C-alpha cells in the first residue's frame with residue numbers, strides 16, 4: 012500500500028470549511044520525506060486551516076491526508092500525533108501557567124520511557140541552553156522570543172518524523188528570525204521532514220526544497236524553491 | 252466562650268469544610284477541562300451515599316461484619332459507582348454538547364440531578380424518608396471539659412486531609428495531572444501534544460465524581476443519616492465555594508469550602524439564638540465577597556482564560 016509515492020505527507024483534493032464558510036478548495040500537495048517543503052500565502056489564504064486539517068482539529072469534509080502510508084483523514088488528533096507528527100503552532104501557544112519543563116514534557120507526552128524523555132530533554136537543553144536555566148520559570152512570564160524556543164523545543168520532544176511549523180518567525184526580531192531559520196535547517200538536517208508555513212518569502216525559499224503558494228484556499232503555484240524564487244514577481248501580489 | 256465548646260465548633264467546622272471542599276474541587280475540575288458547570292454534581296454525591304448504604308446492607312446480608320472491611324468496601328463501591336456515573340455524564344451529556352452554549356449543559360445537568368434524586372426517592376426502599384447510616388468507625392471518645400474528641404471524627408478528618416493531599420499530588424506531580432492541567436489551559440494545543448482529550452475529560456469527571464462519593468460517605472458517617480435531598484444544599488454550597496475561590500482553581504475551591512464552613516460556624520457562634528440562620532449569614536457574606544471580588548478570591552485563572 013505504501014509505495015515511494017506515499018512516503019512523507021500527501022494531501023489530496025482537500026476541502027475544509029468552518030461551519031458554512033468554505034476555506035480550502037481542492038488543495039493537493041506533498042511534503043517529501045527528508046525535505047523542507049514550504050507553504051506561502053497571504054493572510055487569510057488558509058494556511059493555518061490546512062495545518063488544522065492535517066492535525067485533525069478541523070477535519071476536511073472532502074479529500075484525503077496520508078502520512079507514510081497511514082491515512083490520517085478521519086483520525087482524532089492524538090492519533091495523528093502518534094503517527095509521528097508534531098506541530099509548532101501559530102502564535103507558539105505555550106501553556107502559559109506551566110513551567111518551561113512541563114511544557115517540554117507535554118511535547119513528549121506519548122513517550123512512556125523516562126530514560127528516552129530525559130535524553131530528549133537534554134537534547135533540547137543543548138540546543139537552547141537558556142531553557143535549561145529557566146526550566147522552572149512559568150512560561151507565560153517569558154518574552155516572545157523565549158516562548159518561541161519553548162514552542163520549538165516542545166515540538167521536538169516527541170522526536171517527530173514530520174514537523175509542521177506555522178509561521179514560527181512571526182513577531183521575532185530580524186536577528187531571531189535568522190536564528191530561527193538556521194534552527195529549522197538544522198532540524199531538517201537531522202532527518203526530520205519539515206512542512207513550513209511562512210509569509211517571509213525570501214528567507215523561506217532560501218532554506219526550502221519545494222514550495223506551494225496558497226491563495227484564497229487554492230494552490231496557485233508550486234515548484235522547487237529555486238523556480239518559485241524566480242517567479243517571486245508573479246506572486247508578490249499575494250504578499251503585498 | 253468556653254474553650255471546650257469553642258473547640259467543638261472548630262472541629263465541626265473543619266468537618267463541614269472538608270465536605271464542601273471535596274464537592275467544590277469537583278465543580279472546579281469540571282469547569283477546568285470543559286468550561287461548564289455540572290449541576291448534577293450534588294445529586295451524584297447523594298447517589299454515592301446511597302450506593303454506600305446499599306453496599307453496607309448487602310455486606311451485612313452476606314455476613315461481612317468486620318467494620319474495617321465494611322468501610323473499605325462501602326467506600327470503594329460508592330466511589331466506583333459515582334466515578335462511572337461521572338464518566339457517563341461526561342460522555343453522553345457534556346461532550347456531545349461541547350459546541351452548544353454552556354447554558355444548555357447547565358440546564359441538562361440540572362435536570363439530570365433532579366432525575367437522580369427523584370429516582371432515589373421513588374425507587375430506594377422508603378427512599379422518601381431519611382435513612383440511618385451505620386457507624387462503621389470506632390466510637391471511642393475522650394472528653395476534655397466541654398470538648399469531646401471522638402476517634403471516628405478524627406479519622407474522618409485525617410482521611411479527608413489525605414484525599415485532598417492526594418488530589419494535590421495527582422494534579423501537580425503526575426503525568427495524568429499534567430495532562431489535566433494542559434487540557435484545562437488550552438484543550439486544542441493539548442490535543443496537538445498527543446493527549447487523548449476525550450479520555451482526559453472522562454477521567455477528570457470520574458475523579459471529581461469519585462470525590463463527591465467520598466464526601467457523601469463522610470457526611471453519612473458524621474451525621475449517621477442520609478436522605479435523598481442531601482445533595483441539593485451540598486451542591487449549592489460546593490458550587491458557591493468553588494466560585495468564591497475562583498472557578499477553575501483547585502486551591503481556591505478548597506479554601507472556598509473551608510471559608511464557607513467557617514462562615515457558618517461564625518454565624519452559629521455569633522447568633523446562638525438563631526443558628527438556623529447560619530446559612531443565610533454564610534451566603535450573605537459570600538454575596539458580599541463576590542461583589543468585592545467578582546471573579547473569586549484567587550483570580551488570575553479567569554482573567555487569563557479570556
Ligand SMILES: Nc1ncnc2c1ncn2[C@@H]1O[C@H](COP(=O)(O)OP(=O)(O)OP(=O)(O)O)[C@@H](O)[C@H]1O
Nearest residue numbers: 029032034052053054055056057058059060061101
Ligand atoms: N475558527 C474559524 N471559524 C470561522 N472561520 C475561520 C476560522 N478560522 C479561520 N477562519 C477563516 O478561514 C480563512 C483562512 O484562515 P487561516 O487562519 O487558515 O488563514 P492563514 O492563511 O493562516 O492566515 P494568517 O497568515 O493570517 O495566519 C480566513 O478567512 C478566516 O477568517
Ligand SMILES: [Mg+2]
Nearest residue numbers: 058059060101
Ligand atoms: Mg495562519
